[in-house]
Amino acid sequence: MIKNQKLLKSVAEERVRKLLSIAKNRTVRMGGSDQLSKRYINMADSIISRYKISPIKEFKREVCPSCKSVLIPGVNCSVRLAGTYGYIAYRCKCGEETHVFYKQ
Numbered sequence: 001m002i003k004n005q006k007l008l009k010s011v012a013e014e015r016v017r018k019l020l021s022i023a024k025n026r027t028v029r030m031g032g033s034d035q036l037s038k039r040y041i042n043m044a045d046s047i048i049s050r051y052k053i054s055p056i057k058e059f060k061r062e063v064c065p066s067c068k069s070v071l072i073p074g075v076n077c078s079v080r081l082a083g084t085y086g087y088i089a090y091r092c093k094c095g096e097e098t099h100v101f102y103k104q
Helices: 005-030 035-050 057-062
Strands: 077-082 087-092 097-101
Touching (some): 005 035
Antiparallel strands (some): 087 097
């Protein structure tokens, strides 16, 4: 057991951020999600569950919860504003919709 749990969690968060950025770059370059970018997201998800850290905001907002692809507007998802409800809706190509609230 590692004595410094804060250091362990910070390294795990850094790795999750790095894997997310690599997956984003790969998705933009390929013009849509592919198996390698989904593999990066699955690795980041396993790091989150193994080290029991809370998912970072970017991971929650930019990853489809059902198909585990990176959501990039105009490439593999569509974006709409629900002004009366105060959220942004990202709809993935798989049909899953993710809401990001911007109003309190």
